[in-house]
Amino acid sequence: EESHCTSVAGMVKLLDLEAQLIDNLADYADELEKKLDIVKRSIASMRLENDRARGSTEEYLSNPLNSFSLIRRMNRDWTIWQLYIDDPVGLTQMEKIQELREHMPTSTDVEEAVTALDRIQSTYGLQVAEIAHGLLDGRQYNVSLTALDTYAMGQILFDQGNYWAAAGWLYQSIVLMEVYTISAPLEVSKTEVRMVYAEALLKLNQNADALKVVNIALADKPHDIKLLLKKSEIETMIRTDTKNQAPKVQQGATEAYKMGCRGQFPPSVDGRLHCRYNSTTSPFLILAPLKMELVGLDPYMVLYHDVLSAAEIKELQGMATPGLKRATVFQAASGRNEVVKTRTSKVTWFPDSYSPLTVRLNARISDMTGFNLYGSEMLQLMNYGLGGHYDKHYDFFNQTNSNITLMSGDRIATVLFYLSDVEQGGATVFPNIQTAVFPQRGSVIMWYNLNDDGKPNTQTLHAACPVIVGSKWVCNKWIREREQIFSRPCLKRRK
Numbered sequence: 001e002e003s004h005c006t007s008v009a010g011m012v013k014l015l016d017l018e019a020q021l022i023d024n025l026a027d028y029a030d031e032l033e034k035k036l037d038i039v040k041r042s043i044a045s046m047r048l049e050n051d052r053a054r055g056s057t058e059e060y061l062s063n064p065l066n067s068f069s070l071i072r073r074m075n076r077d078w079t080i081w082q083l084y085i086d087d088p089v090g091l092t093q094m095e096k097i098q099e100l101r102e103h104m105p106t107s108t109d110v111e112e113a114v115t116a117l118d119r120i121q122s123t124y125g126l127q128v129a130e131i132a133h134g135l136l137d138g139r140q141y142n143v144s145l146t147a148l149d150t151y152a153m154g155q156i157l158f159d160q161g162n163y164w165a166a167a168g169w170l171y172q173s174i175v176l177m178e179v180y181t182i183s184a185p186l187e188v189s190k191t192e193v194r195m196v197y198a199e200a201l202l203k204l205n206q207n208a209d210a211l212k213v214v215n216i217a218l219a220d221k222p223h224d225i226k227l228l229l230k231k232s233e234i235e236t237m238i239r240t241d242t243k244n245q246a247p248k249v250q251q252g253a254t255e256a257y258k259m260g261c262r263g264q265f266p267p268s269v270d271g272r273l274h275c276r277y278n279s280t281t282s283p284f285l286i287l288a289p290l291k292m293e294l295v296g297l298d299p300y301m302v303l304y305h306d307v308l309s310a311a312e313i314k315e316l317q318g319m320a321t322p323g324l325k326r327a328t329v330f331q332a333a334s335g336r337n338e339v340v341k342t343r344t345s346k347v348t349w350f351p352d353s354y355s356p357l358t359v360r361l362n363a364r365i366s367d368m369t370g371f372n373l374y375g376s377e378m379l380q381l382m383n384y385g386l387g388g389h390y391d392k393h394y395d396f397f398n399q400t401n402s403n404i405t406l407m408s409g410d411r412i413a414t415v416l417f418y419l420s421d422v423e424q425g426g427a428t429v430f431p432n433i434q435t436a437v438f439p440q441r442g443s444v445i446m447w448y449n450l451n452d453d454g455k456p457n458t459q460t461l462h463a464a465c466p467v468i469v470g471s472k473w474v475c476n477k478w479i480r481e482r483e484q485i486f487s488r489p490c491l492k493r494r495k
């Protein structure tokens with residue numbers, strides 16, 4: 001399972017594939033044209049002969065050559081024309097599409113993409129009409145959606161039971177269909193869309209509105225039997241006051257996580273938080289101090305700037321791209337890592353000794369954090385895709401007597417490098433401490449997941465907000481506690 005939309009880097013090949021499909025369709029057009037050409041040229045010469053004959057029928061037919069030829073033509077040539085018409089054009093091209101289908105997005109991919117776009121909309125509180133016209137969270141892009149796009153959103157959200165969101169997209173489809181016509185063979189009828197829109201309104205118990213929509217559709221198609229039946233059904237529902245089960249209502253107050261994603265947390269007023277050059281965490285920093293921003297004290301969280309060079313970032317992305325696979329999350333219930341809806345990105349891992357760059361990167365992590373990386377997890381490189389996110393979670397396992405923590409202990413700290421800027425969205429948000437970190441290419445955020453006593457710190461709850469626009473790349477290192485037994489800096493004493 002490819003899971004196409006979960007990584008921008010992974011979708012690049014779809015464009016090449018689309019180019020192949022278009023070339024294939026062009027071949028089909030060529031074949032059609034060749035056939036059309038033959039047919040048209042033949043018609044012209046046949047007409048000529050037939051017109052000449054009909055100008056003087058008796059004279060024409062009294063010549064034996066003409067009458068012989070006519071008899072022969074009508075019997076033999078038209079048999080061949082019948083076969084010629086019957087011979088389909090484009091079988092090769094049809095087979096080619098079938099062959100490429102293996103690499104093409106499936107209906108599951110479309111459903112995931114719909115969910116992702118809906119996630120962007122709901123997280124950032126965007127209007128469907130704005131999205132459809134390329135206005136994304138206040139920024140105008142030269143892109144827009146077609147009625148086919150918005151209709152697919154509406155249909156699929158409807159099928160997923162998300163009637164509230166579906167209604168918005170279906171309404172938008174109708175608006176777009178008033179302005180633009182969808183050309184054959186992809187066309188969808190307005191009646192069809194209005195019917196689904198009416199169904200969505202019924203699910204939301206907006207029966208009177210549903211009736212209005214059906215009546216508008218009937219004005220265009222007064223004899224459509226499905227519409228007439230629907231109309232009387234809705235009228236009965238209104239008369240008998242029939243209600244659907246209570247629809248899912250949209251949440252009122254914006255939860256903290258969403259506020260963080262939208263950049264709406266108030267700025268910190270803690271005077272202890274500051275910026276400085278760090279030259280003390282390790283001896284190496286005396287030579288190369290790092291620009292450090294103390295972001296939080298509980299959990300202890302620091303942001304370092306300009307840690308990675310452009311060349312290093314490029315190399316990391318290059319080595320990661322071929323191996324990117326859909327990310328998984330450790331499930332306590334099964335004791336295994338599984339693909340989940342709450343984490344949509346693609347990842348790949350590199351052992352510490354993979355290349356001179358990984359060795360250097362790990363050394364830098366040690367210098368920055370003061371941690372010994374022995375027994376820690378591999379470097380994880382990650383690329384997010386369409387609306388890519390990682391829902392609220394903890395990085396620690398909080399598992400005793402589990403295989404996953406037995407050898408090296410729990411994840412004492414997380415080191416998260418940002419390998420790209422993200423044009424819009426994609427912040428790392430800590431809702432419990434009202435902290436949001438927006439990706440900046442080359443910077444790195446580090447926080448402690450465990451308290452000084454080794455117990456999990458629930459203030460570390462965090463999430464990766466859906467990317468609105470951009471290809472978000474991160475690299476992280478989960479540092480395990482066991483090896484830090486003698487070296488872990490005790491912050492409480494230092495205060």
Ligand SMILES: O=C(O)CCC(=O)C(=O)O
Pocket residue numbers: 390395416426427428462463464465474476
């Ligand atoms: O990508 C991010 O901003 C956060 C990623 C994260 O929390 C994780 O991978 O555990």
Ligand SMILES: [Fe+2]
Pocket residue numbers: 393394395462
């Ligand atoms: Fe995390």
